[in-house]
Amino acid sequence: MRLFQEFTKGFVKENPVFVMALGLCPTLAVTSSVENAIGMGMAATFVLAFSNSIISLIKNLIPSKIRIPAYIVVIASFVTIVDMVMNAYFPEIHKNLGLFIPLIVVNCIILGRAEAFASKNNLLRSVIDGLGMGLGFTLALIVIGSIREILGAGQLLGYNILPATYKPVLVAILAPGAFLVMGILMGLMNLKKNK
Amino acid sequence: MSQIYAVSAAPHIKQKISVSSVMWQVALALTPALLAAVVFFGIRSLELTIYGILAAVITEALFQKIRQVPITVTDGSAVVTGMLISFNLNVASPWWLPVAGSVFAITIGKQIFGGLGHNPMNPALLGRAFLVASWPTLTTAGWTASAPFKNLFEGSINGLKNLPSNIPDVITSATPLGVAKALRDPAIISRDMAETVMNKLADMDTIRHLFWGNIGGCIGEVSAGLLLLGAAYLAYKHIIEWRIPVSYIATVFVLIYVFGGINGLFSASILLPVFHIFAGGLILGAFFMATDMVTSPVTKRGRYIFGIGCGIITVVIRLVGGYPEGVSYSILLMNIAVPLIDKYTVPKPFGEVRS
Amino acid sequence: MKYYLKLGFVLLIITVIASGILAFINSFTEPIIKFNEQKQKEEARREVHPEAASFDSIGTINNETITVYAARAENDSLIGYTFLAVKYGYSSDVKTMVGLRSDLSINKIKIISQAETPGLGANCTKPEFQEKFSNLKYDNLLVDKDGGNITSITGATITTRTITNSIKEAFDNLDPVLKNTKTEEVTE
Incomplete structure (x- = not known):
């Protein structure tokens, strides 16, 4: 039961984007469509799960003075793996996400979970935490991405879901739209929490 | 607290003005320009302005009801916002354009910050920026000249009638x-x-x-002279x-x-x-x-x-x-x-x- | 001192392991990535010359930034040329694959990559827009706002003009390269 809570806490209660406000740069940058949001979310989840597990395994071998560089090397390796594999097998998504794949290295969620969780917990719990947080991040990206894609392009996952007479609110898929949608969602979550 | 309120050194003079009287007088001062727009562009400009005002007022009332704060739409500030948004539009705009602008201006531009007095930016301008970013082709292209009274003054759309004909x-x-x-x-x-x-x-x-005002442009900016008339009135009233x-x-x-x-x-x-x-x-x-x-x-x-x-x-x-x-x-x-x-x-x- | 040597040693081990793993994975993905890139370019060329059977490089123009390819049919006869025109538009480099017939009229163009404003300049990827370039010759490459026949994308004259001018600039330097291939042309 405790493990299950460890898994689901990242979805809403400790959602990395809406509650902890971590990893906002990719959140703002890649959520102009749901497809990109899913691609980015899955890539980050993959990195998060594996970096958490490796760091949990080697936590006792690393002197605390050099733990941050050691974590970064581990994270950067997995990010590079994701970058190469995506480029080889999903070139379309890789092209869209572009620079933001390598930038997963400096995504605060990943180093944050390594430092705050994986370095203090065992392998199983670390993997569960990584998966949960990663999926929470993905969920947040998908929510923002769907709102922006529906409003800004009248589409969802590339399919037209609104009638042709709908004139898209272009600003939603431009940069200001990302800030607006994320800000409003964060505000609504706080409103609900404070009630 | 005193630091917030005492902007200049004493003595302070008290004036008998309120938000409500100020806003209604601004609306009044904008009316001559609106009349000019009706003359030059037709009744459509009045319609668009009314859509903008209605949308602004209704949005403000709804939002304040949801926030459970006193409803203050009678102070006229939403009316002015709606008016200014419509003034920034092309007369050929569809009806929903001023509506969308007003809804955005009132919610995101004003109420989300806590209502009148708390907004960091002018809500009407924010509404306009939203419209320009969202529907750039509707808000920045295809300006219409003043059709019915086009020949009232001998100049055409931009007074450039007598130009060489090979101009692009x-x-x-x-x-x-x-x-x-x-x-x-x-x-x-x-x-x-x-x-x-x-x-x-x-x-x-x-x-x-x-x-x-015999030029192409958006509804409210068409006649500089009548806008100045309204401005002179507001300046006279110290608004x-x-x-x-x-x-x-x-x-x-x-x-x-x-x-x-x-x-x-x-x-x-x-x-x-x-x-x-x-x-x-x-x-x-x-x-x-x-x-x-x-x-x-x-x-x-x-x-x-x-x-x-x-x-x-x-x-x-x-x-x-x-x-x-x-x-x-x-x-x-x-x-x-x-x-x-x-x-x-x-x-x-x-x-x-x-x- | 010994402690610091140990720290360095630990980091060294971690990085060595990491680079080993990365090198191993890279050996798998690199050929695929290369192959994909080639295939993409090949497909883009075929896009503007669907009837061509093969393409071969015949030289470079514009300070070797643009490679011109000759498109050949099954029997090796020349049916046209392709090149990738690049120019900075409103907010990004717009890359246009251009397919010319052997009489130097445009067969088709295809926008390969761009990051112009969504809803405005980004509309240049729509087929309706790209079709407007078909059958044009050098002299007709002019946007309507400048007196030509290419209807510009609503609200995105700059992008339209960029695409037009990028093709035009490549055209300007095309002659020397084409002269080399004229001799190889199979007469029918």
Whole structure:
């Protein structure tokens, strides 16, 4: 039961984007469509799960003075793996996400979970935490991405879901739209929490 | 607390004004310009304005009901916002455009910050920025000339009727500022022709048309003369104060005179700055938007800085930016700077000992 | 001192392991990535010359930034040329694959990559827009706002003009390269 809570806490209660406000740069940058949001979310989840597990395994071998560089090397390796594999097998998504794949290295969620969780917990719990947080991040990206894609392009996952007479609110898929949608969602979550 | 309220040293004079009376008088002052729009563009401009006002008022009432705070739509501030948003539109806009602008302006621009008095930026301008970013083709292209009274004055859409006929299309279908912008791009128009057109722009005839409003453009900016009439009324009633509009317009005048010509510094005729003042939304922006009490500085020095800043940004956008007109963005940008301006221009109380 | 050597040693081990793993994976993915890139370019060329059977490089123009390819049919006869025109538009480099027939009229163009404003300049990827370039010759490459026949994308004259001019600039330098291939042309 405790493990299950460890898994689901990242979805809403400790959602990395809406509650902890971590990893906002990719959140703002890649959520102009749901497809990109899913691609980015899955890539980050993959990195998060594996970096958490490796760091949990080697936590006792690393002197605390050099733990941050050691974590970064581990994270950067997995990010590079994701970058190469995506480029080889999903070139379309890789092209869209572009620079933001390598930038997963400096995504605060990943180093944050390594430092705050994986370095203090065992392998199983670390993997569960990584998966949960990663999926929470993905969920947040998908929510923002769907709102922006529906409003800004009248589409969802590339399919037209609104009638042709709908004139898209272009600003939603431009940069200001990302800030607006994320800000409003964060505000609504706080409103609900404070009630 | 005293630091927040005491902006200048005592004694303070109390005036009998309220938000409500101020806002209704602003609405009244905007009416002559609206009448001009009806005359030049037809009844459609009145319809669009009413859509904008209704949407603004209903949104404000709904939002305040949801927030469970007193409903204050009768103070007229939502009416002014709705009016100004419609004033920024092309008369050929669909009905939902002013509605969308008003809803955005009231929710995101105003109520989300806590309602009137808490908004950092002018809600109407924010609504306009939202419309321009969202539907750029509907808000920035296809300006219509004043159809029914097109021949009332002998000039056509931009007073450029007697131009050489081989001038490219862009020159004859744009707003006056669109023309002024196109002249600066050698890829569009040759140097010689640019000079001919430039002389036409900086011409008493053109300026007369701009002043009365027989030009292409959006609903509210069409007649500079009637906007000035409204502004004069507000100034007489001490609702708007002169420092912001005067420093704003003076800055535009000087900068256009220095940099506006196409043959280097000081090559512009003295009438070119006059053209730039009456064309576009400068009069509307300087008198009715930049002077918004909530979003402009409270100190006197601050107001000069605010006006000069608006002027500089406007001229930079008009001469070298991507858009032909920069009034709305310049005011929005300076709105953001207001807390900073206020912070550095607080007057020193008399007799205070320096610590 | 010994402690610091140990720290360095630990980091060294971690990085060595990491680079070993990365090198191993790279050996798998690199050929695929290369192959994909080639295939993409090949497909883009075929896009503007669907009837061509093969393409071969015949030289470079514009300071070797643009490689011109000759498109050949099954029997090796020349049916046209392709090149990738690149120019900075409103907010990004717009890359246009251009297919010319052997009489130097445009067969088709295809926008390969761009990051112009969504809803405005980004509309240049729509087929309706790209079709407007078909059958044009050098002299007709002019946007309507400048007196030509290419209807510009609503609200995105700059992008339209960029695409037009990028093709034009490549055209300007095309002659020397084409002269080399004229001799190889199979007469029918």
